[in-house]
Amino acid sequence: MDKVIVAQELSLAYSNSEIIINKASFSINSGEFVFITGASGSGKSTLLKSLFGALKPKQGSLVVGGVELHGASRSKLNLLRRHIGIVFQDYKLVKEWTIEKNIMLPLLINGYVNSVAQNQVDKLLKHVRLNHQIGKYPLELSGGEQQRVAMARALAHNPILILADEPTGNLDDYSSQLIWNLLEGANNQLKTTVIVVTHHIPKTLNVAYKHFHIEYGSINEIC
Amino acid sequence: MKSVRNHLSLVIALLSILFSMQVFFIVERSIDAYKTKLSKNYSVIVVSKKELNKDEFSKINIIVSQAQEITPDSVIKRLSSDMKNTNVELLKLTLPKFYKLSLEHYPSPEEIKKLKSDLLANSAVTKVEDFAHTHDTVYKLLLLFKNVVSLFSIVVAIVTLLLIFKELRIWQYKHSERMTIMGLFGAALWLRSAVLFRLAIVDALVASFIAFGAFAYLSSHPWITQQLKSIDIDIVLFYPIEDSLILFGVAIAISIVLASLIVLGHKEEA
Numbered sequence: 001m002d003k004v005i006v007a008q009e010l011s012l013a014y015s016n017s018e019i020i021i022n023k024a025s026f027s028i029n030s031g032e033f034v035f036i037t038g039a040s041g042s043g044k045s046t047l048l049k050s051l052f053g054a055l056k057p058k059q060g061s062l063v064v065g066g067v068e069l070h071g072a073s074r075s076k077l078n079l080l081r082r083h084i085g086i087v088f089q090d091y092k093l094v095k096e097w098t099i100e101k102n103i104m105l106p107l108l109i110n111g112y113v114n115s116v117a118q119n120q121v122d123k124l125l126k127h128v129r130l131n132h133q134i135g136k137y138p139l140e141l142s143g144g145e146q147q148r149v150a151m152a153r154a155l156a157h158n159p160i161l162i163l164a165d166e167p168t169g170n171l172d173d174y175s176s177q178l179i180w181n182l183l184e185g186a187n188n189q190l191k192t193t194v195i196v197v198t199h200h201i202p203k204t205l206n207v208a209y210k211h212f213h214i215e216y217g218s219i220n221e222i223c
Numbered sequence: 224m225k226s227v228r229n230h231l232s233l234v235i236a237l238l239s240i241l242f243s244m245q246v247f248f249i250v251e252r253s254i255d256a257y258k259t260k261l262s263k264n265y266s267v268i269v270v271s272k273k274e275l276n277k278d279e280f281s282k283i284n285i286i287v288s289q290a291q292e293i294t295p296d297s298v299i300k301r302l303s304s305d306m307k308n309t310n311v312e313l314l315k316l317t318l319p320k321f322y323k324l325s326l327e328h329y330p331s332p333e334e335i336k337k338l339k340s341d342l343l344a345n346s347a348v349t350k351v352e353d354f355a356h357t358h359d360t361v362y363k364l365l366l367l368f369k370n371v372v373s374l375f376s377i378v379v380a381i382v383t384l385l386l387i388f389k390e391l392r393i394w395q396y397k398h399s400e401r402m403t404i405m406g407l408f409g410a411a412l413w414l415r416s417a418v419l420f421r422l423a424i425v426d427a428l429v430a431s432f433i434a435f436g437a438f439a440y441l442s443s444h445p446w447i448t449q450q451l452k453s454i455d456i457d458i459v460l461f462y463p464i465e466d467s468l469i470l471f472g473v474a475i476a477i478s479i480v481l482a483s484l485i486v487l488g489h490k491e492e493a
Binding site (some may be wrong): 052054074075077078079080081082084086092093094095096097105106109153 | 400401403404405406407408409410411412414
């Protein structure tokens with residue numbers, strides 16, 4: 001099976017601060033569903049940031065989608081990010097854009113024609129059950145609805161990898177379940193690799209998964 | 224409404240720079256026209272032992288554009304009543320030559336001094352009357368007026384630039400989130416900054432267009448033309464093609480620099 005992520009002796013730190021992840025080695029295969037857990041401040045989100053190049057490795061090697069992120073150029077990072085879908089706990093939606101335009105963003109960056117992108121957006125809005133909210137702006141929606149928009153945006157361009165940072169952290173049960181179903185669907189049907197940072201692994205999940213736990217700077221795989 | 228507000232602050236700042244710039248141009252043109260008018264009325268009187276022509280005067284100093292001989296007939300006529308004809312003829316022969324020199328442009332006091340010394344250096348020239356005192360007063364008044372307007376334009380430009388830099392911070396804050404989010408999905412720099420540059424170019428176009436309309440209207444306004452006529456100045460206040468190109472060039476340059484500073488100052492959050 002192809003490896004989507006390979007980390008060797010990976011150390012992560014924010015500039016001038018102490019090491020957060022210390023010489024960790026792990027790999028993630030294509031099509032796997034992975035949970036990363038750990039206490040608050042253990043480095044879960046830091047690890048996730050490093051996977052899309054927002055934080056460069058301090059030491060060691062980190063290869064994502066065939067791109068070595070240690071010393072990767074801006075253009076290489078951009079190319080890699082075009083194949084990744086990201087979901088943040090705080091949604092990161094552009095407030096002055098409608099929800100359709102937000103979902104369309106990765107499609108336009110990937111060079112989709114407007115009409116094709118619009119079709120895809122319509123499909124996704126139905127998929128995340130927000131087709132009745134067309135034309136609205138993010139701040140006109142509830143937190144759960146905003147996260148569903150962010151989820152639709154992450155799925156829009158059929159990425160090879162979805163990274164989700166506590167995607168259900170602030171959501172009600174209904175929205176949480178919908179988000180897990182969408183992530184499960186992407187993994188089952190499209191064979192998309194999904195990596196989720198969370199405090200709690202949902203019990204209702206119908207998918208085989210890998211589980212990494214971060215503690216004291218080291219990453220341990222839990223069988 | 225929100226979109227209009229987004230544009231308004233930069234458009235107003237650009238407009239004030241364009242207005243102060245065009246006002247400076249107009250004052251420059253008015254002063255140049257006034258100087259030309261003064262130079263037509265201003266002349267230097269030269270007394271020479273021998274006959275000199277325009278080319279010889281031009282060789283002495285290139286500022287001389289015309290040399291007109293002043294005939295002493297009117298003075299001699301007044302004296303001739305008490306003199307014999309032969310004495311009058313003799314007087315005519317012994318009198319020096321008088322010339323009235325017109326100049327290429329309205330000279331500065333330094334140019335007048337140099338012209339006087341150049342003329343006196345010529346062995347034939349015995350006396351030069353340059354009316355320096357009257358000339359200096361007018362020249363200094365013009366210079367003062369020009370300096371006051373220049374200073375005013377510079378102050379307006381500096382204050383407006385400070386306003387633009389304040390606006391830059393607001394823009395930086397406003398666009399930073401969108402640019403970061405676009406960057407997270409792999410948007411190239413040009414795509415992330417496209418909105419910003421589009422906004423800057425539109426604002427520059429709007430400001431130039433308003434300035435064009437205002438000056439085109441003012442330049443043909445009867446009150447303005449009347450004022451210029453009253454001081455006997457005939458100038459074009461606003462050249463529709465040249466001036467609007469300059470105004471647009473300045474507006475677009477400021478807007479592009481502003482947008483580029485925001486793009487360069489943008490830091491992606493880790």
